[in-house]
Amino acid sequence: MALTKKPRRKPKSNPQLTLGPVLFNWSAEKWRDFYFRxxxxxxxxxxxxxxxxxxxRWPFFEPFVAEVVERLESAGxxxxxxxxxxxxxxxxxxSVRAISVDESHFVEVNDVAALTLLAGRPxxxxxxxxxxxxxxxxxxxxRGAKRISLPVELPRASLAALARQSKAELExxxxGRLPLAISVRCFHARAHGLHKDGCQYVCGEDADGMPLTTLDGTAFLRVNGTQALSDTYGNLVCELDELRAMGIHRFRLSPQNVDMIAxxxxxxxxxxGSREPEAALGDLARLAPGISFSNGFFHGVEGVSGVGPLASAE
Amino acid sequence: MNGRGAGRDRLVPPLSPVLFLGMALRHVPLPVYQLPLALAMRAVRRRHGSVFERLGDLGETVFVIDPVDLPFRFLLRASATNPSLRAIAKDEYVDAKASVRGPLKSLIDLLEGRIDGDSLFFSRELVMDGDTEAVVALSNAVEGAEIDVARDLLAPLGPLSGPAARVVARARRTARRIAADLETARGATIAPAMGRAETLAARLEALDQRVSDMERGGKRRGGVRNVKAP
Amino acid sequence: MSKPLELVCPAGTPTSLRAAVEAGADTVYLGFRDSTNARNFPGLNFNRRELEDGIAHAHDRGVKVLVAVNTYPEAGDPGPWHRAVDDAAAFGADAVILADIGLADYARRTHPGLRLHLSVQASASSAESIAFYHREFGIKRVVLPRVLTIAEIAAINRTVPVETEVFVFGAMGIMAEGRCVLSSYVTGQSPNTVGVCSPPSHVHYEEVGGRLVSKLGAFTIDVLEAEEPVGYPTLCKGRFVACGRTSHLFEDPTSLNAIDMLPELMDAGVTALKIEGRQRGRAYVSRVVGVFRRAVDAAARGEALPPDDLRALTEGQSETAGAYRRTWH
Structure with missing residues (x-):
């Protein structure tokens, strides 16, 4: 493939990796140990x-937050x-207020309502x-946004246009699985014939989301409580060069139930630049057996699609 | 057509005056219809230019409109510059982008905006086939046009269109009355069977519910982890 | 007698606009025929001239017109969205309905006199979120997401100096609106930027073994037996398998009908009631608007609501009170 032969571009800016929040209802111990590792x-x-x-879910994790944060920060x-x-x-x-009183950390806003509480600070x-x-x-x-993690459905043209303009750091x-939708209704509870108020925390049964298939048996989505995720893992390992050429230097990995260190x-x-993207793609496929990767959103087609090297990696 | 169908052969013509009309028309040769249809089309273009403007994004698109209770179908060529409408035989092969099939009365009601297209699809009174986007665009376009079939069909008759419209209006009223009578007769014929079917359906539903409750009960005892209260 | 709630009605075409006005709408909402509005179905909506004429027709009869410019402008190409806001203002629209922060900022700076409503597509589901849009852009009214209970709506009305408009009839959003990319994942067309969810260009029906299979893109959304009512294959109304069971996991193919809750909604401090359905025809508009006109007036007089069965007009032919009752969650 032509791409593998090209000399790799010297990074203009130091690339950064962000590990996104754990989206799943892991047991509190698994959650803590994951962050420790x-x-x-x-x-x-x-x-x-x-x-x-x-x-x-938060009351289960909360007792471990202080030690997790401390461990992460002592590790730099x-x-x-x-x-x-x-x-x-x-x-x-x-819950947002409780988090935002602590001004020593960046707060990531995921609903506009939180902006009201963060007025005047980065x-x-x-x-x-x-x-x-x-x-x-x-x-x-x-209004103080210093870092913006962009919506997963943005195609390359939009990413490039935003990168040309931005003063904030774009990510x-x-x-990882793509967050496709969020609802007030809990689909996990509903699948178990339960109501959200008496959900028995059934989302804890599915460390990588509950598989949802079509009536003809095609894997489609993963249900994670009130959230719908893609069945595929988004994977832009082969697009990193292009993203950096646009001026995007921060990349998010969304934790899955696989070896996230690797x-x-x-x-x-x-x-x-020490490993070719296609080779890394092979490594990633081995790390997540049975998982399909997608990069369609980036390429402006169906988000579920795998384009380029992903198409042949199936 | 591309051969995909939304229950194409399932649609049974309803017992209606149109069905009898259709039987009566079975021996009328198709060429007889072509001139009146061409004239009607010209009237529609003149009065409702917006229909074809709204269909503009699709480019030239061929639709088959198939009244199940008539012995022929309509071929509509929707184009901004040269739209046309003609009658074709039920079995004539055409390379259409989409078709809409249903009782003539429903098709006319849809065309005139008296029934909501979505409602008809929900109840499966109309069946579409082929390119869904084209059908949705057509339905939206005619919907926005306030077509009056009697007026638009009769417009080409010039000075005669007034009296003719009155005849059509009377025929329509008569047809509605006959339709109501037929509905009563149909109801009387099948009511006992429907009653039995409903009882059966209710029992099936109750059984379904019990089975799924039992399955769920079994699962609950087996699967869920024990959790602390929040 | 209390003041009747404002009845805000859909108009997908000039014909529907006239039908809504005739049937007793206080206000109609509509959009331009392009991707600037969230009902960008083929053959629907208003060109510039139709929109200007529509506003004149409504205003002559004392009816207000709201122009929805409620999708998210695409990066690198904000022109169509800016023009939609500019033209709506020039044509004398009574308000524009916006979802995007950047577009609200543009409208506020470019047309300081233009009344701004916050679209349901902004998914402002809390008092603080609404307060943000009020403070930053002077939003006068918010269309509340269909995820709030009546108690939550009342709480919002007590807290925020912004009028609230709530959905009372029509298709129901299951996911937080404007924050759902399910359709985009399957079709490659973003409802947020293109303005259509589960676009008909990607819908296919197939007959398999006597049953009707509806597909969106490559995915089967539902399989229907011969006599089952067929719905448009909106992704979140589909039937799927999870946990070994087949179900409408996200939502049953039902429509919202909150007509029985009008007195409660009045008590909750709501200003306006919204009827969904710009993609539906004038028959739907006439019928639903008429029924709600009578109901709203009866509720204002403190009378019992007149009975009317709107079920034939609802998707899958069943109705729900939706999130207004907490049991829905």
Whole structure:
């Protein structure tokens, strides 16, 4: 393939890796140990910590937050505090308030409501905040946005246009299931014939989301409580060069139930120029057996599609 | 047609005056219809230019409109510059982008905006086949046009169109009355069977519910992890 | 007698606009025939001249017109969205309905006198979120997401100095609106930027073994037996398999009908009621608007609501109270 032969571009700016928040309802111990390992071993620069899907899960994780944050920071990693992606009531808002009183960390806004609480101080926005164009980018920058993780569906033309304009640091998710939708209704509970209020935390049964297939048996989505994720893992390992050429230097890995240390290493190696993207793609496929990768959104087609090297990697 | 069908052969013509009309028309040769249809089309273009403007994005598109209770179909060539409408035989092969099939009365009601297209699709009174975008565009375009079939068909008759329209209006009223009578007769004929079917359906539903409750009960005891209260 | 709630009605075409006005709408909402509005179905919506004429027709009869410019401008090409706002203002629209922060900022700076409403596509589901849009852009009214209970709506109305408009009839969004890329994942067309969810260009029906299979892109959305009512294959109304069971996991193919809740919505401090359905025809508009006109007036007089069955007009032919009752969650 032509791409593999090309001399690799010298990085203009130091590329950064962000580990997104754990989206799934892992057991609290698994959650803590995951972050401990990330702190000790993962070659990432930034780690997002916080519940973004369902506030009902948070009481289980909360007792471990202080030690997780401390462990990550002593390992030299920047910690970003993530917040809920659908804020409805006072309790939801209180959860953001509780996080934002601590001014020593960047807060990642995932619902516009949180902006009200962060007025006048620097903040980050997550991929569920709709930053589709220069107008919105410019407005949020004026209000203090320093880092913006862009919506997963943006095609390359939009990413390039935003990168030309941005003063804030832009981030693009390059690995993991794509967050496709969020609802007030809990689909996990509904699948088990339960109501959200008496959900018995059934989302905890599916560490990588509950598979949802079509009536003809095609894998389609993963249900994660009130969230719908793609069945495919988004994977832009072969697009990293192009993203950097646009001026995007921060890349998000969304934690899956696989060896995320090795995943981070694969991306780090490609960013450092020490491994070819196609070779890394092979490594990533071996790390997530049975998983299909997609990069369609980047290429302006169906998000589920695998284009270029992904098409042949199937 | 591309051969994909939304229940194409399932649609049974309803018992209606049109069905009898259709039987009566079975022996009329197709060429007889072509001139009146061409004239009607010209009237529609003159009065409702917006229809073809709204269809503009599709480019030239061929539709088959198939009244199940008439012995022929309509071929509509929608184009901004030269749209046409003609009658074709039920079995004539045409390379159409989409077709809409249903009782003539429903098709006319749809055309005149008296019935909501979506409602008809939901109830499966109309069946579409082929390119869904084309059907949706056609339905939206005619919907926005306030077509009056009697007026637009009769317009070409010039001074005669007034009296003719009155005849058509009377025929319509008569048809509606006959349709109501037929509906009563149909109801009387099949009511006992429908009653039995509904009882059966209700029992099936209750059984379904019980089975799924039992399955769920089994799963609950087996699968869910024990959790602390939040 | 209390003040009747404002009845805000859909107009997908000039014909529907006239039908809505005739049937007793206080206000109609509509959009330009392009990707600047969230009902960008083929053959639908208004060209410039139709929109200008439509506003004149409505204003002559004392009816207000709201122009929805409620998709998200594409990076690198904000022109069509800016023009939509400019033209709506020039034609005398009573307000524009916006979702995008950048576009709201543009409208505020370019047309300071133009009344701004916040679209449901902005998914402002809390008082703080609404307060943000009010403070930053002077939003006068918010169309509330269809995820709030009546108690939550009342709480918002007590807190925020912004009028609220709520959906009372029509198709229901299951996911937070404007934040769902399911359709985009399957079709490559973003509802947020192109303005159409589950676009008909990607819908196919196939007959397999006597059953009707509806597909969106490469994915089967539903399989229907001969006599089952057929719905448009909107992704989140589909039937899927999860946990070994087949179900409408996201939502049953039902439509919202909150007509029985008008008195509660009045008590909750709501200003306006919205009827969904710009993609539906004038028959739907006449019928639904007429029924709600009578109901709204009866509710204002404190009378019992007149009975009317709108079920034939609803998707899959069943109705739900949606999120207004917490049991829906």
């Amino acid at each position: 990330i702190a000790d071993e993962a070659p990432v620069d930034t780690v997002c910590v916080g519940e973004v899907v369902c506030l009902k 990693k920047e910690v970003v505090r993530s917040t809920l992606s659908l804020i409805m009531d006072a309790r939801d808002l209180d 903040f980050a926005t997550g991929p569920m905040v709709n930053v589709y164009n220069e107008g919105t980018l410019d407005f949020l920058e004026r 693009v998710q390059v690995y 995943v981070a290493q694969a991306f780090r190696d490609v960013l450092a």
